[in-house]
Amino acid sequence: LLLDEATSALDNxxxxxxxxxxxxxxxxxxxxxxxxxxxxxxxxxxxxVVKSGRVHEEGQHEDL
Structure with a gap:
């Protein structure tokens, strides 16, 4: 399943x-x-987390 900004245009x-x-x-x-x-x-x-085209850091939400 590929989602690209699936909720970006939605209200809360x-x-x-x-x-x-x-x-x-x-x-x-x-x-x-x-x-x-x-x-x-x-x-x-x-x-x-991608920054300037490279993986800057990775892990679970609690670890980042």
């Missing part, structure tokens, strides 16, 4: 609804999410 209420659907859809699947909003990626198993 709509984002919550869509994010819940995304969380359900990605269960048991590999999911690559490109996002600027922390709420979109905070439940991910692994997060890679």
């Amino acid at each position: 209420t709509s984002e919550g609804i869509v994010q819940e659907a995304i969380d359900n859809a990605r269960k048991g699947r590999t999911c690559l999410t490109i996002a600027h909003r922390l709420t979109t990626i905070k439940n991910s198993e692994k997060i890679a």
Whole structure:
């Protein structure tokens, strides 16, 4: 499942609804999410922070 800024144009209420659907859809699947909003990626198993085209840091939300 590939998501590129899937919630970027949504208000907070709509984002919550869509994010819940995304969380359900990605269960048991590999999911690559490109996002600027922390709420979109905070439940991910692994997060890679890309800066100037390179991986700057990676890990789980709590570790970054």
